[in-house]
Amino acid sequence: xxxxxxxxxxxxxSHVDARTKEGVIREMAQSLVDAGSIAAGDLESIVKAIMKxxxxxxxxxxxxxxxxxxxxxxxxxxxxxxxxxxDGVNFESLDGEPVQLFFLxxxxxxxxxxxxxxxxxxxxxxxxxTFCRHLKSAKGPVDIQHxxxxxxxxxxxx
Amino acid sequence: MTDATTRxxxxxxxxIRESMSEQLVSREVVVGMPQGLHARPADQLAREARKWQxxxxxxxxxxxxxxxxxxxxxxxxxxxxxxxxxxxxxPDAREAIEAIGSLFERNFNDQENNxxx
Numbered sequence: 270x271x272x273x274x275x276x277x278x279x280x281x282x283s284h285v286d287a288r289t290k291e292g293v294i295r296e297m298a299q300s301l302v303d304a305g306s307i308a309a310g311d312l313e314s315i316v317k318a319i320m321k322x323x324x325x326x327x328x329x330x331x332x333x334x335x336x337x338x339x340x341x342x343x344x345x346x347x348x349x350x351x352x353x354x355x356d357g358v359n360f361e362s363l364d365g366e367p368v369q370l371f372f373l374x375x376x377x378x379x380x381x382x383x384x385x386x387x388x389x390x391x392x393x394x395x396x397x398x399t400f401c402r403h404l405k406s407a408k409g410p411v412d413i414q415h416x417x418x419x420x421x422x423x424x425x426x427x
Numbered sequence: 428m429t430d431a432t433t434r435x436x437x438x439x440x441x442x443i444r445e446s447m448s449e450q451l452v453s454r455e456v457v458v459g460m461p462q463g464l465h466a467r468p469a470d471q472l473a474r475e476a477r478k479w480q481x482x483x484x485x486x487x488x489x490x491x492x493x494x495x496x497x498x499x500x501x502x503x504x505x506x507x508x509x510x511x512x513x514x515x516x517x518p519d520a521r522e523a524i525e526a527i528g529s530l531f532e533r534n535f536n537d538q539e540n541n542x543x544x
Binding site: 332336381382386391393395396 | 461462463464465466467470474497498499501502503504505506507
């Protein structure tokens, strides 16, 4: 699965303002509402579900990256977005480091395979230090979009 | 005297060999969680693997990845029912395999339900 299969381009944010875990999640979910990927009426329920998942264990997987996610019945296909915080946010990460790079995923409850393949793609690309560094220093959403496109075209993701 | 020294020397060498022995232990595991090897179990697996001195690798049909790295484990995208080989190499390989095998047997204590993952 490629980034272009689940990342809503219009929801990409290169400078999140939020300084807290919930704040970032809310800002990203709102960007999905603004991009038309999720309904405004589902925003609260989605944020709540993502926070509930975080309570089970942080999705800050290290290297300044977090993958907050949830299943939600309101979506019929996997939707996601990418955001960067230049200051970094305390996400109670596994390695204790602040998180600068966020991939938020909302998937339909009956498609665990798609969720796994999105995680696979994200993890595979993030093993590339250069890719991470470029994403974190992106000046605007278009830079991020281009980096994701480049990863899609060079990657081996299926 | 010379014989005794030689014997001591040989015993010492044997001890060193024993302690440095790179034993390789492997076993097959099956991903039992309905949601597959998703982020949380991948984290648990990498945490457990890091407790051991041995090198821990996971093998799928097409990949060999570092079991101590959550990013590596996630690239397996192992769905429910996937068979994997866990391979440990090092002085505590046997114990490591036992601990990791047990995680799979317990389905990572996955409290997974339909609300979140």
